[in-house]
Amino acid sequence: MERLLSHLECSLCGKTVSPEVPQTVCPDCGKPLFARYDLDRARRLIPRTHLAGRERSLWRYRELLPVQNPLHAVTLGEGGTPLLPAGRLGAASGMRHLFVKDESLNPTGSFKARGLCLAVSRAHELGIRHLVIPSAGNAGGALAAYAARAGMHAHVFMPEDVPPAFRTECAAYGAEITLVPGLITDCGRLGRAAAEENGWFDVSTLKEPYRVEGKKTLGYEIAEALDWHLPDVILYPTGGGTGLIGMWKAFSEMEALGWIGGERPRMVAVQAEGCAPIPRAFAAGEPFAAPWDGAHTVAAGLRVPEAIGDFLILRALRESGGTAVAVSDQALLAGQQRLAQEEGIFACPEGGACVAALDLLLGQRLVDAADRVVLFNTGTGLKYPCAQETLHTTR
Numbered sequence: 001m002e003r004l005l006s007h008l009e010c011s012l013c014g015k016t017v018s019p020e021v022p023q024t025v026c027p028d029c030g031k032p033l034f035a036r037y038d039l040d041r042a043r044r045l046i047p048r049t050h051l052a053g054r055e056r057s058l059w060r061y062r063e064l065l066p067v068q069n070p071l072h073a074v075t076l077g078e079g080g081t082p083l084l085p086a087g088r089l090g091a092a093s094g095m096r097h098l099f100v101k102d103e104s105l106n107p108t109g110s111f112k113a114r115g116l117c118l119a120v121s122r123a124h125e126l127g128i129r130h131l132v133i134p135s136a137g138n139a140g141g142a143l144a145a146y147a148a149r150a151g152m153h154a155h156v157f158m159p160e161d162v163p164p165a166f167r168t169e170c171a172a173y174g175a176e177i178t179l180v181p182g183l184i185t186d187c188g189r190l191g192r193a194a195a196e197e198n199g200w201f202d203v204s205t206l207k208e209p210y211r212v213e214g215k216k217t218l219g220y221e222i223a224e225a226l227d228w229h230l231p232d233v234i235l236y237p238t239g240g241g242t243g244l245i246g247m248w249k250a251f252s253e254m255e256a257l258g259w260i261g262g263e264r265p266r267m268v269a270v271q272a273e274g275c276a277p278i279p280r281a282f283a284a285g286e287p288f289a290a291p292w293d294g295a296h297t298v299a300a301g302l303r304v305p306e307a308i309g310d311f312l313i314l315r316a317l318r319e320s321g322g323t324a325v326a327v328s329d330q331a332l333l334a335g336q337q338r339l340a341q342e343e344g345i346f347a348c349p350e351g352g353a354c355v356a357a358l359d360l361l362l363g364q365r366l367v368d369a370a371d372r373v374v375l376f377n378t379g380t381g382l383k384y385p386c387a388q389e390t391l392h393t394t395r
Contacts, residue, residue: 056080072125076107110379115211120146134187137166144173205240219250237350239304272297276326299349331356351377
């Protein structure tokens, strides 16, 4: 396999560092590091026709991923999820080209498998044995699964009110679980302290360079599924925002490779009204998002009051001509139910938020019925057994 990983580069100040030793954030400004590749060489070596016949997983784009030795790839068959036409859901709004990217079919039931697969694989390659993560649910389960697969140790810090299915999942994989009073930000603070004390490696969202590399494959897959023509609009449920940031990175890489042109979808960050730092900052024209006080929502993955990649999310929204919206818990749970009953997709509440957001955007004429639109379902609804009960008891 060609080794095309070149260096790591700060996403804010541009400082470069070596990828050959474990790295967290930029040593100068503390912002996320991005993996960079020799794309000129890649353009010559990897025409997109080379993808034909490769496995339907994220590893079909292996030359553009950071693992240098294929023997160090820790895999459970992640990626390659379907882009499903949503004809019945679309018809209700007069839309002719509506799709759902269904990430619930990943190992561990969510999109988090993509990022943690790459984080664990690269950590394994660099000789790291203990990994720590703060998680509202799905990320903890994914880390625990991939760490078990690699024979590594996972330490998961979770809010004490996380849905029980997430705790059960982490425990089944053998992770060490610490329940924390408060939010994911409190989990992050305690996890970092434990990492420093014990010499563990922190794989928090964008606190290491490689989770975003797994998430960027969402962009590659959408482009390939649509015959290398990007959609007009992508609606993405945004907590830490790694998937949105990763897709935006992927679009630039694909253009440099000659796989797509300069067109870009309008990116839409979807959050819950009870925790909406990105829509607030976007509306105010701010480059960074102030922390959200009193964060609350039934969608655990959206209960992220402060994201280290806030400036990257906001940058992508503005560069794409997109926007950020917040929806109520009632609306996102209704959207979850619609996806199940109209399309046979039992989505997580975060996926339901995208359905609710689409209704808002259509009403505001920010999305046209003729647009080609992709909604994201980031995980299975099976891990949220009480969510639909909440909808019915609040009606």
